[in-house]
Amino acid sequence: MSVLDEFESIRQQFPILDQQIHGHPLVYLDSAATSQKPESVIEAESEFYRTINAGVHRGAHELAARSTVAFEESRAKIARLVNANAQEGEEEIVFTAGATASLNLLATAFGNASLGQGGAAAQRFALHAGDEIVVSKAEHHSVLLPFQELAQRTGATLKWFDLDDEGRVLADTASTVITAQTKVVAITHVGNTTGAITNIAPIVKRAHEVGAIVVLDACQSVPHLAVDFHALDVDFAAWSAHKMYGPTGVGFLYGKRELLEALPPANFGGSMVELAFMDKPAQYMAPPARFEAGTQPVAQIVAAGVAADWLMNIGMERVEAHEAMITRELLKLGEVEGVRILGPNSPEQRIGTVAFDVAGVHPHDVGQFIDAQGIAIRVGHHCAQPVHRHFGVFASNRASSAVYNSPQEAQQLVDAVAGVRAFFRVK
Known part of the structure; x- marks a missing residue:
């Protein structure tokens, strides 16, 4: 079994992820706010x-x-x-x-x-x-x-x-x-x-x-x-x-x-x-x-x-390795025109929590556009206003990964964000 197959079996332990949002399979990228729960925890x-x-x-x-x-x-x-x-x-x-x-x-x-x-x-x-x-x-x-x-x-x-x-x-x-x-x-x-x-x-x-x-x-x-x-x-x-x-x-x-x-x-x-x-x-x-x-x-x-x-039982070293793979995919947000990552642009010494700003589009509008595609991310100042001021913004969007996410889901987010400025007709 490959690493990705193994973590796909882990994903299947989360009943909440087996649903559609606005007609799309749920992609949950808001785990820094609260993570989802495996069946064993719910049952306990x-x-x-x-x-x-x-x-x-x-x-x-x-x-x-x-x-x-x-x-x-x-x-x-x-x-x-x-x-x-x-x-x-x-x-x-x-x-x-x-x-x-x-x-x-x-x-x-x-x-x-x-x-x-x-x-x-x-x-x-x-x-x-x-x-x-x-x-x-x-x-x-x-x-x-x-x-x-x-x-x-x-x-x-x-x-x-x-x-x-x-x-x-x-x-x-x-x-x-x-x-x-x-x-x-x-x-x-x-x-x-x-x-x-x-x-x-x-x-x-x-x-x-x-x-x-x-x-x-x-x-x-x-x-x-x-x-x-x-x-x-x-x-x-x-x-x-x-x-x-x-x-x-x-x-x-x-x-x-x-x-x-x-x-x-x-x-x-x-x-x-x-x-x-x-x-x-x-x-x-x-x-x-x-x-x-x-x-x-x-x-x-x-x-x-x-x-x-x-x-x-999974092993935290294996969790780290899997999430590092997701992090590398999420950092491709920085390659999208008009998008700035608020944090390190390289995967070293960071986790898969990636805040970003889309030039000319309010974070709440970005979040709604993303949500319409079944992708859950955080919008706002994330209870951390001083760090946002450090970057010269009041709020941002934030994607945050967990063990149940896949590289494909991270790519879905990147593709969705790539369509934001055109949708809102921002040049």
Whole structure:
């Protein structure tokens, strides 16, 4: 069986793709926004509700025990996917409602530490006037805004890495952007608009030289690349299940175990407290429970574990190789007259997320023209306005691939885009 035949069999596991849109077979190229789900993931969520639905970590009956086992087995699967395995009983994965929730959890917890919460151990996260938080112009708003707000609340200064002409983070400026006053560096692993892979190593090295905490946005890397958080040596990382073939409403926060143990909680309620009193402060549980207040989306978390297993069974190196082939085809958009790619024009050190601008045609008009041919792409600023300003535009079109796409589908998009300017009579 050829590689393409093998991935065609993978495509057949996605029931939503077996339909027509506006009379055309669906070509789904919007996976950077949300990926489609294989049958095994859909079935896992449904099977949980049919067979073992119960609250986790809060019941002695059989269903509660089974659901708790499934819940924690999912945590272990997620950890294996990104090499986030600490010692047994010392998990490094926290479940959240999404990557946005993970990043806000961190920003809130850092803010709580700045108010003196968490005791002496938490002071490593505290920020005050004169301290610096570093991001980049390539950040999704879910990175930029929580840490921008944290800077405003604490009096810290927000700084950022600039980008080169292709929208890559200028990682070689780390020695000047990150200073002795820097306390937090929050950076994208892969740009959600440009598809560019950030050279993380010099940024992490410099940050740790000055004692800063590194927070990685891994939303666009975990579904597409073989990721090893221990090897990258980042302190925290956030990503979402729905972009890695899992359900919506689930996210993940990775943290080095010793940092999670020092981090004060950000949300409060049931299942995160060891002892609660009326007349003195509560004693909170060890992580990850400390950060998982309230009832979790258990069925979705169990299904997310199935998605992680599904990816690992394919093999992330094989995923990378297949998507690299799609990337090369998508980059042919840059050969179409009047089309500019907003990001690297070569396939090296990037994924198959390709944003583009069609001269003289509004992105929404481009998107509607493309949709009429059964091809789904993203239009807008992709929750990343600063990077669009870097390219001198307010919005763009974005095609983003996944394991279920084929080179032929990428070529269909290129052919469709080639007809845009003529359709709108733009010369």
